[in-house]
Amino acid sequence: MLSSQRQNKIMQLLRIKKMAKLHDLTVLLDVSIETVRRDIQHLVKKGQVEKIYGGIKYIEPVESLISARMTEQLAQKIAIAKRCAALVEDGDCIYIDSGTTTYHIVSFLKNKPNITVVTNSLPVAYELLTSTINVIIIGGTLRHSEKSITSNDFLFRFEHLNITKAFICASGVSVERGVSDFSLSEAITRKKIIDHAQQVYLAVDATKFQRDVAIQVCPLQAVSAIITDDTLDKSILEDVTALSLPIYIESPEQ
Structure with a gap:
């Protein structure tokens, strides 16, 4: 699975559950914790997720002028x-x-x-x-x-x-x-x-x-x-x- 596909799956999950644990993401994606962390870092840079203890949290989009x-x-x-x-x-x-x-x-x-x-x-x-x-x-x-x-x-x-x-x-x-x-x-x-x-x-x-x-x-x-x-x-x-x-x-x- 490509990194972009993994990140899309992470975002799909977060839109529903709003939060996710790192361990659950490794199981969902069938990848290592290091791979999950790299994907998360990419999403953090895009401003789509926020790191929390043991996992990540969905950032609700806001409208700018x-x-x-x-x-x-x-x-x-x-x-x-x-x-x-x-x-x-x-x-x-x-x-x-x-x-x-x-x-x-x-x-x-x-x-x-x-x-x-x-x-x-x-x-x-x-x-x-x-x-x-x-x-x-x-x-x-x-x-x-x-x-x-x-x-x-x-x-x-x-x-x-x-x-x-x-x-x-x-x-x-x-x-x-x-x-x-x-x-x-x-x-x-x-x-x-x-x-x-x-x-x-x-x-x-x-x-x-x-x-x-x-x-x-x-x-x-x-x-x-x-x-x-x-x-x-x-x-x-x-x-x-x-x-x-x-x-x-x-x-x-x-």
Whole structure:
């Protein structure tokens, strides 16, 4: 078993039990204590687990402000956004989700004026102010931390939209539990978009995988394809392709 596969198994266990003893992990993985310690050290460096006496403890992910995430994994996010934009065709009505990866899609759309962009992202709407692209902003409640608007049924009727392609983001992605987010209101908005869009593309950098956060949005099978970067672990790629789900792997420009 590869080290990445062992670490995935450790994280799967911790998401359920929250803590694990070193001895139990050696039995589960059928490896030596030294091998387990090396795997744990790797997970500690990634900030996913915390060492405790005789074992490890799961670190619950927390959401950071969108402004703080803008420069994280920037090259990977731009590469993902470029692929997303390449999928947009003349006449499309697309949805661009709030998030730092989907935000970068806008810069690649300027030569595609015959499209309509539906969004809940204020930064996306602001970037399109000087363009000739049609923009529809969903109605609802302002979420200050994400600079986004989460929908209220009495203010916005999604069934009136004919969205050909939706580009959504996520705080967590796993094969077992699908797409997840920290915010219930964001999750509800994404669910509505997924229900009404003809095609749904999940645009996430590799750091979001094998990570489950508070609110489940949808199973992975509910999206049409995943667009991510070339740092994705091979074992995760194998798990995703086993679902017969198309996945685009993008490399940042050098």
